[in-house]
Amino acid sequence: MPYPTMTQNKSLELSDDIFHLFRDLMYEQSGIVLDERAKYFVENRLLHSVQRLQFDSYRDYYFYLKYDRKKDEELASVIDLLSIHETYFFREEQQLKSFSEEILPEIASKKNQNKSLRIWSAGCSTGEEPYTISMLLHEKAEFRDWTIEIFATDISQRVLQSARRGIYQPTAFRSTDPRYVAKYFKKEENAHRISDEIKKNVVFLHLNLLDSSKLAFINPMDVIFCRNVIIYFDLPTKRKVVEMFHHKLKDQGFLLLGHSESLINISAAYALRHLKHDMVYQKLNQSPVLADAER
Numbered sequence: 196m197p198y199p200t201m202t203q204n205k206s207l208e209l210s211d212d213i214f215h216l217f218r219d220l221m222y223e224q225s226g227i228v229l230d231e232r233a234k235y236f237v238e239n240r241l242l243h244s245v246q247r248l249q250f251d252s253y254r255d256y257y258f259y260l261k262y263d264r265k266k267d268e269e270l271a272s273v274i275d276l277l278s279i280h281e282t283y284f285f286r287e288e289q290q291l292k293s294f295s296e297e298i299l300p301e302i303a304s305k306k307n308q309n310k311s312l313r314i315w316s317a318g319c320s321t322g323e324e325p326y327t328i329s330m331l332l333h334e335k336a337e338f339r340d341w342t343i344e345i346f347a348t349d350i351s352q353r354v355l356q357s358a359r360r361g362i363y364q365p366t367a368f369r370s371t372d373p374r375y376v377a378k379y380f381k382k383e384e385n386a387h388r389i390s391d392e393i394k395k396n397v398v399f400l401h402l403n404l405l406d407s408s409k410l411a412f413i414n415p416m417d418v419i420f421c422r423n424v425i426i427y428f429d430l431p432t433k434r435k436v437v438e439m440f441h442h443k444l445k446d447q448g449f450l451l452l453g454h455s456e457s458l459i460n461i462s463a464a465y466a467l468r469h470l471k472h473d474m475v476y477q478k479l480n481q482s483p484v485l486a487d488a489e490r
């Protein structure tokens with residue numbers, strides 16, 4: 196044996212140089228920024244993959260991801276492992292109240308005979324967000340005869356598979372009124388399955404928010420939810436994605452971000468609307484061009 200066991204274990208440490216290669220790869224592929232503090236996170240999250248493929252080092256694994264014939268599949272797994280997928284039903288209650296009690300009636304009042312509604316949950320993770328939207332719409336009698344399409348997209352195939360399955364553990368319901376659980380879920384051992392009437396309005400699609408060729412197939416939306424996604428991007432990527440949303444929104448369409456996210460320094464193409472329960476962004480028809488210095 197050329198090396199003692201300790202040396203072999205040592206080779207499974209992630210050096211700063213190789214960490215930077217993974218960091219850059221992740222940024223190129225997903226827009227997600229991993230800062231210096233993420234080194235041990237990367238090391239831990241990827242250890243199992245390095246061992247599964249029987250590589251002696253993170254370096255060899257990195258070169259496999261870059262150059263192997265099967266690299267695409269493995270890269271998808273790395274993106275999934277290094278992204279945060281935290282989500283739950285009825286997240287950010289005040290914003291959802293604004294959506295249900297103010298935004299939806301406003302949209303309905305402007306549509307006249309055109310009873311169709313298109314909503315995008317961008318970065319939908321395991322599906323709690325789009326299913327919450329679907330439940331809220333189901334509760335609104337005035338939308339019963341509407342054509343409702345909820346597009347739910349994510350970069351991770353694994354979370355999309357789980358979303359399509361629609362089976363949830365108790366932690367997913369940490370801020371859900373039990374009335375919704377009783378009405379829209381079926382109990383299966385320790386988990387709950389979403390009902391077909393809520394599922395049928397949601398279409399799950401694999402989509403990277405930076406992939407302009409695939410984005411070309413997304414038609415205009417009335418409302419875009421993109422909550423707790425751009426928080427992981429740097430400023431240029433945030434601007435790019437928010438500008439893309441502007442193109443994908445219908446006139447006066449709404450953009451709902453996570454509570455810790457804002458468009459300050461990112462875009463002046465949206466108005467900040469102060470609604471009764473929350474503040475939301477609305478597309479301005481004329482997009483003011485921001486000088487670089489103002490951004």
Ligand SMILES: C[S@@+](CC[C@H](N)C(=O)[O-])C[C@H]1O[C@@H](n2cnc3c(N)ncnc32)[C@H](O)[C@@H]1O
Nearest residue numbers: 225279280281282318320349350403404422423
């Ligand atoms: C923290 S979860 C947010 C889930 C949900 N929107 C919420 O607020 O509860 C962020 C999701 O964004 C997805 N994501 C990250 N970068 C992405 C990209 N470039 N394109 C599409 N989805 C992305 C991740 O895979 C993850 O599932």
